[in-house]
Amino acid sequence: MAELTGKKLGVLLTIAPAHPNFRPALALMNAALDAGVRVYLYCVDDGVHAVAAPEIQALKERGASLFGCAYGAHRRHIAVDESAAWSGLTVLADVVGSTDRFVSF
Numbered sequence: 631m632a633e634l635t636g637k638k639l640g641v642l643l644t645i646a647p648a649h650p651n652f653r654p655a656l657a658l659m660n661a662a663l664d665a666g667v668r669v670y671l672y673c674v675d676d677g678v679h680a681v682a683a684p685e686i687q688a689l690k691e692r693g694a695s696l697f698g699c700a701y702g703a704h705r706r707h708i709a710v711d712e713s714a715a716w717s718g719l720t721v722l723a724d725v726v727g728s729t730d731r732f733v734s735f
Contacts, residue, residue, distance in 0.1 A: 636733050639730035642722070643677035647685070655735040656685050656731035659694060669694040670725045678702040681714045684706065690714075
């Protein structure tokens with residue numbers, strides 16, 4: 631899979647960890663990291679609930695770049711802390727524009 635090394639995958643996560651598509655999203659991101667792909671994860675809407683999830687923090691520890699929507703966190707009464715780079719939609723636009731592939735869950 632050397633052809634994937636160094637590629638960039640952008641992932642928009644709009645779902646909470648309890649959603650059935652959370653596990654497939656994790657599987658995709660873990661497989662991408664295993665293949666040497668750089669993963670950029672932006673959590674928005676109910677996805678901000680996933681930022682503190684151990685599985686998401688494990689992705690960050692493996693090298694994924696983790697961003698969270700500060701507005702979405704505020705609206706859901708989630709503390710903005712160092713668990714993610716909390717930002718606005720401008721960062722999401724940068725992720726969309728600078729990755730080789732972009733998917734949404």
